[in-house]
Structures are given as C-alpha cells and as structure tokens.
Amino acid sequence: MPVSLRILVTRPQPSAAVTAARLEAMGHQIVLLPVMEAIHQPQAALDALAHPHSAIAVTSAEVFRALAPYKAQLAPHLQTTVYCVGPATAQAARHMGFQSVVAGSGTGVSLAQIAAAASSDLTGGLVYLAGWPRSPAFEAGLQAAGIACRTAETYRMSTIAHAPEAVEQLLHPPGPDVALLYSHETARHFFALLPPQIARSISGMRLLCLSQHVANAIPPGFGPVAIAAEPSEEALLALL
Template sequence: MSTILLTRPIDEAMPTAEKLEAMGHTVIIAPMIRIDPVSFEIPGDDRSLIVTSKNGARHGLANIGNKARPIFAVGEQTAEEVRKLGFSNVVVGPGTAREMIPTLLECGISEKRKYSYLCGTNVSYNISDVLKGEGIDAVNVVTYQARPMRAFSSGVQEAMEEGEIDIALFYSPRTATTFEEAAAEYGRSDWLNRIDAIALSTRVKEQLIGPWRSVRYAIMPTEKALFSMLED
C-alpha cells in the first residue's frame, strides 16, 4: 500500500484519512487551507438555498431552523452533509457547480424560485452570476472564508525530504496552488519529483503545474472515483 499526503482542511481530512487507513494506506495530513466561519444574515424564507461544498453546508445551514427549506446540493457528499443537519427537502445535482445550472434554471423559471448561494469568500464558479444572466433572482451569501496555509510541519518536511510520500491528493484548485507555492517558498520544488499527484477533477489538475512524477485526475469529481485511482 501507499503513503498518501492529504492536503484537505483538517476537519475534512480526518474522516478521509480514516477511510484511507481502512484501505491499508499510511496517511500524512498537511492542510493547505484553514476554514473560518464568518457572520452573515440568514436568507429570507422565500429563497431556496444552494450549497456546493460541505463547508457551505456546515457554516451556512447550522442556524437555519426550518428543516423543510428547499436545498439544492452539488454532489452526493454535500447532500449527505445537508441531511446530517436535519434538512429533508434536498435536490441533489451532479458533482460540479457548472453541471447543476440546468436544474437550477429549470426550477428557477418554472417555479419562479429565488436563490441564495451559501459560499466562501473565494468562488471559482459563480452560480449566482450565471443565474442572474438568465433573469433569475440569485445572490451570494458568504458564510465562511478559506485561508491559505503555506507552511509544512517538520514531519511533513521530513517525509518529503526522505521520499516517503508516494501520492498527494488534491480536492480543490486552491489547495493545489497553495501546496506548490509552499514548496517553492521553501526552495524545494524538487520534492515533487518523487510524488504522484492525483486531483479530484480536471479543474484541480490544471492547477498542478509543478515537476510532479505524474499528475492524474479522477474520471468523475467524487471521492469514490478519486480513491479508485489509488488501486491503479
């Protein structure tokens, strides 16, 4: 089995590490992003809510009492997080925000819905802008911020120096970019030469421009598809 470097924020990395260890892998956690909640005004009851990540669900839905409120979730993992919070009226879309647009447009036009997109400070694909371009009332509501962490613990540095890491997993474009920036700031981009990088999607893969031993991406943007790459 492999030694895997996990770059997710710590709250997401822990359950992922447990799954990987159950598969027989050794896991080293090196969070590249820290997630902090921010204050925001809860959208009115007349608005359907869009969430595209677990963080959007956790930080955006925690204080909403009406558990029958319509939620549009991108991907099954996000939807699972929404259900854990007690919400029952959940529409599950494909694994990317872009692929969710047809469903949102159809419901927005036919049912005259208003949307609030519960997002972070950095939005790679702005769903609200796309919907507004089609004449639908949609607004962003920032519920958390992601802070880059361009530093490695001594244990992570030692593991990369000794060539102990076989694979690095990347779940977002920002973690990919931050990791490569951190390695460059240490003056050790050469660490990447001995590591295979596996990305959750083509969008994440596009940010991996360093001298990796290899770069691959999952055929679908799901953790199951990502894990299947470890068996190849």
C-alpha cells in the first residue's frame, strides 16, 4: 500500500489547489502555503500586441489567466503562432483559442532555440508576454539569434505577507514530510518567512525541486534535496 505523506505545496493559487487535488487523489495529506501571488497587468500585453509582430512567446500559463477576461480583444491574434515554454503553457494557449501553438521542453533556453530555428519566419519580431521576476535566458537567446523582441510584463509575482504565527501553526511539529518547490523566487521567499524555531524543526524535510535553479535558492542546512529529471510536475511528483 502506498505511503501517505504530508506534503507542503508552496506554489501560487490557483495552481496550488490543482496540485493539492492531484496529491489528495494519490492518498497524501496536503499543507497549503502559497508564498506568492500573481498581480495581473493585462493591458501591458494588449498594448504590445497592438504593434506589428510575427509571433508571440509565453513562458508561463499565468499569462493566459491574466488575459482570460479579454478574449474578445485577443480575437485578431488567435491565428498568430504562439511559442510556449512547455506542454502546460501550450495547453493553456489552446484553451484560450490560439490555433498555431508550438511547445518547448520546459526551459527558456530550449524555447529560444526553437525560435532561432524558425527565425526566417520571425522577421517581424516576437511579442514576449512575460512575468516578473523571470529568468533572462529566453530573451538572451533571442538576442543571440538576432530576433527582435518586445517584452510585455503581463503579471508580477508579489510576496504574500504571512504572519509568523500562521506559518508556525501550519508547519508545527511533526511538520510536513516533503515540500514541493516550483520556482527560485518561491523557494527563496519560503525560507525567508520561516520563524527560527520552525526552520530548525523542518530542516530535515525532503525538498523536491523543479530544477537546479530552484534548488540553488535553498539555504545551507536544509534537505535532503532532489531535482526533477525535467521541468514538469509529472517529473517532480515522480520523486515522491
């Protein structure tokens, strides 16, 4: 019989609730502590899309959540090719109605390589619907390939100010067995908000990271740490 674990989910809502439901269906107990929240800035995307461009690039499905109330304004762009960082973002693009969707393998580096291979079709440049903070890898790859890019910050991630008492109540001993860490910024802010006594009590909790970049945000003295074989939730949960 599979072992039931207490699993800490730190990713933002509504993704946290989706992950929690998936884990509960696997028989695990969930501790929900979203560390950050998305502040949507859809007008930035709509303004950028008003300029001439050959294609659109997106590195997070959060962009489509930000644009969901504006489907009518997106209608003129639904035939434009959208380069998406991975399968989940590509699925969100199709759900929004985009007809030509290209999915990368989950990293900005790989998406830039895909765009570079199609550079002859991108002479009008890309509109990059992005978030903040973000890795510079995708934009750097486009620059190296000589592809013009107009970046629109469609959302910003903001730290949630959890009260120390609330964090202590959620993570008090025996505490979670495992924590899922999906982004560098989430990991960094999670460890920053821990009261000292809670930090000590969970220092031996298993930390499952979506990538090495995420793991780099873990302070010394915590772990063990495991890194997903690829940047997908399926690979992350395979570490459980």
